[in-house]
Amino acid sequence: MATPRPEIAYDHDPAALIVEADTLSEGRPGTGGSHVPSLRLYGDGFVVYAGQPAPANLGTDAIVMTGHLSEEEIQNILWFIHEAGFFDLEESPQSPPADADTAHITVNLADRSHRVQVHAPDSAGAPEAFTRVYERLTELRPADATLFEPDRGTLYARLFAGQVSDVVRWPEEMGVNLANAATGIPLQGEIFKRVRHLLSGRPGRQAYREDDSLYQLWLRVDWPRRLPLSHLLGRILESPQEFEGQEVTVVGYYRGWDLLGEANAPPPVTRSDWVIADATGAIYVSAASAAPAGLPFGPGSGNDLWRVLHLSGVVRLTAGGQPYLEASQVQFAEADEGPEVPEPAPLVELAPPAIALHRTGGLAGLVQHLYIYDDGRFVAEDDKRGQGGEGTLRADELDRLWTSLEEIGFFDLDNQYGLGCPDCFVYVITVRQGERVKAVRTFDGSVPEKLEGILTSLVTLLDRGLEEK
Structure with a gap:
């Protein structure tokens, strides 16, 4: 009887990226924007992967597919990666040729992390172990594979430069001012679907006229766990006086009444103040802010610690110099994160537990x-x-x-x-x-x-x- 293989330990947090496999074409600007990675596997078994190609101006360069893997399936994949010799590969075993695609695989385990990138992955010089693992990962299809239908995202506009193939009047009834979309306008629900439908099937040299100006438009779709966390709070905490009074935007995890102790400070304004944590730090948000104080989940619920929020507000300082945020807007940052944020309710002073x-x-x-x-x-x-x-x-x-x-x-x-x-x-x-x-x-x-x-x-x-x- 064969000896059972020991389990490979990894972080089971939903935010923990365990495995990623992807290929980027020469000249493509990283994995942000509209690019959907070939495969991402998270600590809770959630999988996001790229389906058939899609027009990039609609927000993604591929159809977004999602699904889940069981613990047994995850262990089988991790053991396949291990036994294929992936961890013995050099991080970049080749010299990069000109105009070549670059594929990479990243694996994060409890005791080690390893990333390998291979240039011209389809060439004869690609390491066999890399090719085997990459094919296994990109051919992975969860049993509950589901087509993700986006219902929110951000519309961007910039003044059109260069040759125009066609001009379309921007409908006033959209209720969206393109002149204000240089840094992005969040859209959701019916208005998002109408804008996406308008952009569908139109070439990249399409111009949209608003008043006397021509704009080039594109969408950034919020697909599940796409949005990277902001890298701002650490800088605010390090130099709070430099940020006092500034308007900021933070994308981070909702931490309720500092349930994980990341802020390591008392609430600055009211006992109901709550915490948001991005990639670099955690900070309190005043429950007396203009934005809704009562989000549709409880500040004491550990089940909501991985909710991703998009928060806009102003940096304030207490008399003792402790920075906090006075929120003007709080939204779910991901399309699958729950119901609409409710209208502001009267502030109820709650005492957090001791x-x-x-x-x-x-x-x-x-x-x-x-x-x-x-x-x-x-x-x-x-x-x-x-x-x-x-x-x-x-x-x-x-x-x-x-x-x-x-x-x-x-x-x-x-x-x-x-x-x-x-x-x-x-x-x-x-x-x-x-x-x-x-x-x-x-x-x-x-x-x-x-x-x-x-x-x-x-x-x-x-x-x-x-x-x-």
Whole structure:
């Protein structure tokens, strides 16, 4: 009987890119804009890949296909990559010939990452291991493969230069001013579909007339997990005075009440302030902003940590110099991220929990939360099963929790212990005490000894809360 292969560890977060395979033609400006990569596989098994070619002025250079792979399918792919000798290849084993396409494969595992790019991948000089892996990845078709139908994106316009093949009057009834589209105008729903239909089938030298000006137009479609995160917040945090009063745009993950402890600071304006995190840092957004304070998911829900938001606003500083954002507009950055953002509602001052536990994963794929407040009240929620309950800790029970946290030096612990694994529980403990906020993430099989006691107590209380209707 053959010995079972060990599982290859990788990050199971939905935002984690595990495998990418793609080919870029000479002269094509990177993988941004309208380009759809040949294949991307994410940590939750979500797959995006390019279908048949499409006119690039419609927002993508190929039809976007999506699907999901099971854990067994992911392991089979990772083992194929390993056994094919991919990790033994040099990162760039050839000298780049002129006017040649360039193919690349990137693989990110828990213990290593490797990227290999090959010029003229169809030539006889391409490494055999690379060719085998690339063909396997680009021929991959999930069982639930689905055609993605876009319903939002960004319209760009620039003054037309050069020879024009045809001129079309830009319809006033569109309600979109092309003169304002140099930096992009977000479109969604029916207006997006009407604009895309107008552009369909028209050549790249097509000009659109608005008043006395001619414009060249193109769309940028928001397909699933396409938008890269902004790289701005780190600069704001590093030099807040330079950005004070500036209008900025941030694309990042919604982090609720700093559930992962990335801001590591107290809320600057109200206790209901929430956090957005981009590729370089995390910052608070004032819940008193003009933009909706109540997004259609809860600031305490760990199930919403990977929602991608497109936020516009102004950088403000507190009297103590802490930067935060005053939002003027908040939108979902991806077309599959949920319902429309609601109209602004009256601000409700909410007190974030003093201690929170988020338990996700396991064989059943649970998403559970425990919130403990300063007055001893606790709330337990099970998002998947639709269960919930609440109760109140006795004063001595609450004191014991705080004493345990102090004894283990919770605020001095590392931010993460261990790595994710299939069917394991993921635990995130967040503690707020005065001006201090700290979040620690750990996993089944990796819980440090000093955390075992407090984690057991919180899990017991979570289960107890779910039993109390």
